[in-house]
Amino acid sequence: MLLRRLTASAATGSVGSVALPSAQSGSAVLGSSSSTEGSSSASEPIEVYHDKEYRNRRWHFQSYNFTVSLVWSPFLTKSEVFENENGQSTSEIQLHLDILDPIWTSQYETFDYVVIAGGQWFLKVAVYWENDRVIGCHYCQDKKLRELGFEHLYRRTLQQIFRFIASSNHKPAVLFRTWAPDHFEDAEWFNGGTCRLILAYKKGEYSGKDMDRIMRPIELEEFRNAMAALGGSRNSANLKLLDTYSISSMRPDGHVGPYRYPFLKGDKDAKSVQNDCLHWCVPGPIDAWNDLVMKMVLG
Numbered sequence: 474m475l476l477r478r479l480t481a482s483a484a485t486g487s488v489g490s491v492a493l494p495s496a497q498s499g500s501a502v503l504g505s506s507s508s509t510e511g512s513s514s515a516s517e518p519i520e521v522y523h524d525k526e527y528r529n530r531r532w533h534f535q536s537y538n539f540t541v542s543l544v545w546s547p548f549l550t551k552s553e554v555f556e557n558e559n560g561q562s563t564s565e566i567q568l569h570l571d572i573l574d575p576i577w578t579s580q581y582e583t584f585d586y587v588v589i590a591g592g593q594w595f596l597k598v599a600v601y602w603e604n605d606r607v608i609g610c611h612y613c614q615d616k617k618l619r620e621l622g623f624e625h626l627y628r629r630t631l632q633q634i635f636r637f638i639a640s641s642n643h644k645p646a647v648l649f650r651t652w653a654p655d656h657f658e659d660a661e662w663f664n665g666g667t668c669r670l671i672l673a674y675k676k677g678e679y680s681g682k683d684m685d686r687i688m689r690p691i692e693l694e695e696f697r698n699a700m701a702a703l704g705g706s707r708n709s710a711n712l713k714l715l716d717t718y719s720i721s722s723m724r725p726d727g728h729v730g731p732y733r734y735p736f737l738k739g740d741k742d743a744k745s746v747q748n749d750c751l752h753w754c755v756p757g758p759i760d761a762w763n764d765l766v767m768k769m770v771l772g
Contacts, residue, residue, distance in 0.1 A: 519532065529545050547592065551574050552566060552568050570633070588766060591652070635699035638699075638711075650717055652718055653718075654685050655751040700712065728750045730750065731749075734746065
């Protein structure tokens, strides 16, 4: 039913830094929909592409000619990143604030539905470029560069994205997903933070982190500005806000925690491994994101 209503020969892209579990969850939702309709196993998603790091991936529903793509673009702008999968860096990230990342802009015209979002990568140490020259840096303590906070980067990036969407001749349905909160307790990811809670918060028990209160207003303001600039044009109907913040902030129990990587043999002490309290388990609370996507896309 869902795949039929999404139409044949369609494609959807999930773009950002916390996009993998969302794309996996979405594929599972569509696959289960096919199963309940009595479809054959041919309706299940088949992975048709992945890069070496499995960061960019693509799944295809052959019976419906429907494709789900995961596009890994942590900053959404052009970047040079010098770190491994564990977040260990050998040099400052280089970010070009005036150039969107071609890994997603080059594919944009192939998508009928796009879910795009920023993420916690914007908080990392980085050197900022504009017009092929360095204009500043975030937290580069050993460099004589002007300090430009991550707020500047996030706002500038969102402005670029919304301008690109408005000016593109291709008009897919675009859902801008809001800031994804983490639930590190006592510390952060790099200094022993954990997430031990096993139940969701009740209403009023949790009001978010200081970082949430910085980044969320920026994205809401820039989205409102983008919609105001579009006015009543066709573009405004194609661009929607996928606000997952509140439902996500209530679920500290839904993160990977100490289970991102298998424990060493005989080691059952969660304190000895780095916890992941940002990315989400699948299946889990993140499935609600795709419930909202289906509701917004199908109406």
